[in-house]
Amino acid sequence: MKKYLVFCLSIIMIVGTSVFAFAGNISGLDNHIDMFKEAEAIKIVLNSDKVNPSYKIAEIYGSPVYEDEFILRYRKAVASQSSTPYEDAVESLTKIKVDNSIAENNGILPTEQDVENYTNEQRKLYENEIDAEMKDSIKHFIDLTGMSEDEYWGVYKLKENKEYLTCINVESYLYDSKVIQAYTKSSSFELIDENFSKENIDTYLNSII
DSSP states (O other), X not given: OHHHHHHHHHHHHHHOGGGGGSSSOXXXXXXXXXXXXXXXXXXXXXXXXXXXXXOEEEEETTEXXXXXXXXXXXXXHHHTTOSOHHHHHHHHHHHHHHHHHHXXXXXXOOOHHHHHHHXXXXXXXXXXXXXXXXXXXXXXXXXXXXXXXXXIXXXXXXXXXXXXXXXXXXXXXHHHHTOOOOOOOGGGEEESOGGGXXXXXXXXXXXXX
């Protein structure tokens, strides 16, 4: 049982907490993301000088959506072989933006120390608790992203884990407050750049990546 738990935690650590923000559900591990395709998607987005992290392409309830975060989630959804990658990317970002707004307004954002501690626990699991075969798979995943291990854990995972812990805090807050929050209405996604419409996104990505 412990070995299976470690395996599941390792899968979560590899594919990233963002997997839980796509459609909000996973049926066991059979529908898991093709992890190495996800790594390649991450590398393409992070290493492209044509993807602008400060270029606003949409808004969700007034919160900006930037080019890099949308493309990354769209490419991850494609890597997961989703039949609705565009909708999944929009839902993922909607949840993230709404969660962040709720957390800010109610003083429940995770602290930098919270995020660092959680990330350090993941790294210790990777370094000390898993078998050599699984560790090699995770290392291969990190290598495919184009990041060093320090960059992966010290930059990429810190950002991803902040989003994840914010989600956990908000879900706990809403549960305690007996509030039902509808996150994922596509009508909240207000597109600014038509290159990022469902009809144009693939053509646009093929032109820049």
